[in-house]
Amino acid sequence: MTISLDGLDLDALDRHLRSEGIPRDGELRAELISGGRSNLTFLVFDDAAKWVLRRPPLHGLTPSAHDMAREYRVVAALEGTAVPVARAVTMRNDDSVLGAPFQMVEYVPGRVIRHTPELEAIGDQAAVNSCVDALIKVLADLHSVDPEQVGLGDFGKPTGYLERQVRRWGGQWELVRREDDERDDDVKRLHSALAEKIPAQSRSAIVHGDYRIDNTMLDATDHTKVLAVLDWEMSTLGDPVSDAALMCVYRHPMFNLVHSDAAWASPMIPTADELAQRYSVAAGHPLDHWDFYMALAYFKLAIIAAGIAYRGRVGGGVSDDIDKVDDAVAPLIAAGLTELS
Numbered sequence: 001m002t003i004s005l006d007g008l009d010l011d012a013l014d015r016h017l018r019s020e021g022i023p024r025d026g027e028l029r030a031e032l033i034s035g036g037r038s039n040l041t042f043l044v045f046d047d048a049a050k051w052v053l054r055r056p057p058l059h060g061l062t063p064s065a066h067d068m069a070r071e072y073r074v075v076a077a078l079e080g081t082a083v084p085v086a087r088a089v090t091m092r093n094d095d096s097v098l099g100a101p102f103q104m105v106e107y108v109p110g111r112v113i114r115h116t117p118e119l120e121a122i123g124d125q126a127a128v129n130s131c132v133d134a135l136i137k138v139l140a141d142l143h144s145v146d147p148e149q150v151g152l153g154d155f156g157k158p159t160g161y162l163e164r165q166v167r168r169w170g171g172q173w174e175l176v177r178r179e180d181d182e183r184d185d186d187v188k189r190l191h192s193a194l195a196e197k198i199p200a201q202s203r204s205a206i207v208h209g210d211y212r213i214d215n216t217m218l219d220a221t222d223h224t225k226v227l228a229v230l231d232w233e234m235s236t237l238g239d240p241v242s243d244a245a246l247m248c249v250y251r252h253p254m255f256n257l258v259h260s261d262a263a264w265a266s267p268m269i270p271t272a273d274e275l276a277q278r279y280s281v282a283a284g285h286p287l288d289h290w291d292f293y294m295a296l297a298y299f300k301l302a303i304i305a306a307g308i309a310y311r312g313r314v315g316g317g318v319s320d321d322i323d324k325v326d327d328a329v330a331p332l333i334a335a336g337l338t339e340l341s
Helices: 010-019 068-078 116-120 125-144 161-176 184-196 240-249 272-283 290-313 322-327 329-340
Strands: 029-032 040-045 050-055 088-092 102-106 205-207 216-218 226-229 236-238
Touching: 010 088, 050 068, 068 088, 068 102, 125 205, 125 216, 125 226, 125 240, 125 272, 161 184, 161 236, 161 240, 161 290, 184 290, 184 329, 205 240, 236 240, 240 272, 240 290, 290 322, 290 329, 322 329
Parallel strands: none
Antiparallel strands: 029 040, 040 050, 050 102, 088 102, 205 236, 216 226
16 A cells, blocks of 8 residues: 555556556655645656656646646647657546646656756856756747647637736736735736737747746756756747746746745846847847836736735645745736836
8 A cells, every 4th residue: 555645646646557558666656846836746656767747736726727738738749849848658637536637747867956056056157157048048949849730739829818818817816816905906007007018929839938947957967958848837829928028037036035045036047138138049039029028927927926825825735935925926016017117
């Protein structure tokens, strides 16, 4: 009899893997991987193989933020492209195995850089810069993939992405805000300003929706080699410039309140303007209406922070510092308003 973790019934998973014909060798074990703020992530292993399993949090789910089928589909589709991904293994989009949807991919050995000391261990500033360039090239490579050619032509609507993003994150705020929230006026002011200034979509591409260094797996010895892009739960067809803008906004110091001592917010990472310029060169596209895209990214990150705090309040098991995370919302909204002023 195996021992189950909260949210992971190993006996049920073992039966599922065997029914799917996935080779097994010895007792199935698992451990919770730290770092996930939205979905629960587990390392699952037996005597011969390792996998990574993701499932929604136990409580405090918000609509469309935990789509296991979406994440699994894009990873499977990108296998064999210039975008490095872990090999897709199995997925269930119902509650029949674990009581919640889940998806599982092969474990990729390497290192995830989450915190500043791990970034500093890469080397000097030149070494960090070369790592950043490699990460930006992967994002540009993703945006150059033809969705139709990899079977993702129907992965999302090719137009209207910006309108949907503004509407979606405004709606998310209504779900995760505190009662009598004193930030409500500023949030609605930024939401209205964004709705009034939506530009024509730059182009349509596969977007990751949450791209930064800690959502990638790097080679353990070669910091310029990205082994896999992780955490595809926000991916869709959309405007690639919005993807680049969110990467740049994660560089903001307030991101340290959402993810303590975040590597991507370290002073060793190039500034947001520098990141934007490097992306523009790598992608071969200008960044028109950049102030709008940055404001939208600040808005999105603020609502994400509010959602993390909300799940903490209702016992979602994804954050033990919800007050600090909640403190990031107001300055992020203020930064978005400044972009549009």
